[in-house]
Amino acid sequence: MGTFIIKRIMSIIPVFLLAALLTTGMIHLSPVDPAEAYLTAAHIEPTDEILAQKRHEFGLDQPFFMQYVNTIKKICQLDFGISYVSNKPVWDEVIHRIPATLQLALGSLFLAVLVSVPLGFFAGVKKNSAIDHFSRLLSFFGASIPSFWLGYILIFFFSVKMDLFPVEGIGTWQHLVLPSVTLALPLIAMYTRLLRTSILENLQEPYVLFARTRGIKEKTIMAKHILRIAISPMITGLGMNLGKLLTGTIIVETVFSWPGFGRYFIEAIFNRDIPIIQCYVLVAASLFILSNLMVDLIQMYIDPRISRKEGQQR
């Protein structure tokens, strides 16, 4: 089990190196010269001399491999360069926007788990009951509604018509309700569906039959045996969908004027503030990689069969 953990942790290194390579290569794909973009953003008249100086400052006159090595070095020191627009270090700008995004993401994740675990569980256990039909309808429409539109529909009904929640901004718990619901609905759709399918599959397994023949109460089998195994694909889904959650925050933050990292990233795209764009892609990729790692470790803890299987293979 120990070696499996170490191997799994080592396996994220190449992915991380690839992410760094992509962000370094990105600048060279850009139709706009970063030095020029910087000068435009800072309202400085570009002359050949200043351009050359800036290019040297950014390290763009070095060979690509050296740029790559420098990028990795800087990333390890959390140095993402200086924002072209505000002229402050990118990391300082980003770090005080991350808590707002985290609040939103965790809020909706909590909501999604809170709704989808009981819903998916009962839908699977009582197949073709009313609750099952409801869950299927919800997971179908939840996956088909564009979240930017859903956000405005919620604003229209709950803020404009009923005046229950504020339209935009951050602060009290009321501010958190509509954005979290908007962000959570696609997740609820997906997790409910995953858990339902997984429970239906597990009901066919021999261990359920065995538990029944041993005379264990149906309720105990459902709650203690099936749920524990059936929840495993949902945890994988949780990790796999962190990316969806991240991109979801971009849209939801824009709809509800939520002062988070996602909205800052969109502003950066409009301002062609390249260091911030790079920083976002890297942070998002790292979060994604780390969450996948965590999911694997949690899964190993829940379902010991995984690490044993891995051990036999190697």
Added chain:
Amino acid sequence: MITSIRRILIGQKVIPICTIILGILFIITMLAPLIAPNDPIAVNLAYKLQPPSWEFPLGTDHLGRCNLSRLLFGGRISLGFAMLIFISSLTIGLIIGTFSGYKGGWVDQVLMRFCDGVMAFPSLILILGLVGIFGPGLQQVILALMLVQWVYYARMFRGMVLSLKEQNFIAAAKISGSSQWKIIKNHIIPNVLPPLVVMGTLEMGWAIMDISAMSFLGLGVQPPTPEWGAMIHEGKSYIRTNPELMLYPGLMIMLVIVTFNLLGEALSERYGVKRRS
């Protein structure tokens, strides 16, 4: 009642009904220049925010433009470009995937590790990163979507080629002297088609969602060009007085995505294809 809804939704009729709805939508949006009652980008401030009338069947927006015409022309962009992305990423994926699976060896290794790398990241973040570097605009969004999407097709086709290579019926066909073309036509295409159709149907829904999300963020279609996501973006300031401005395009997006998803699901059930979740 629920069972009867279920029978209609999940039952045998889903595939023809969805195909007809999508067919009609496709035809009317492609014929938009012929059937739209008004010019979708003609600004006329004297007629701004009009209620529905004979001249403007769905009323007008904040610049006096005909909502119905804008919806029709907007669908042209969403559906047309989703189709373009689907076909082009499919073609790239088909060529690279088949080549990689057929060739094997280090070529296969290099290509597939690259695909793994791209698939290691959430696709929308890569798309946003690419748009961030190329700059906002519809062309850039389309390009970014294609650059990311082909990877999934390449993987699919490679897997198919690998498993088909091993199949006995292919070997049997070869031994019995079938021509290469006959093998492809009679044995390979019928095997490849069902998963491809399922994936393509679901992919179209996603592509439409992505294009409109990008336009909503202001990164895709630029005003005054009508597009459903961009129309929601423009209509959002009038949510208190004229909520229908963002209601109509949103309903259109939802109708199209729901239909594509229903169709994809029904097809995957019919052909027993596993969905990519």
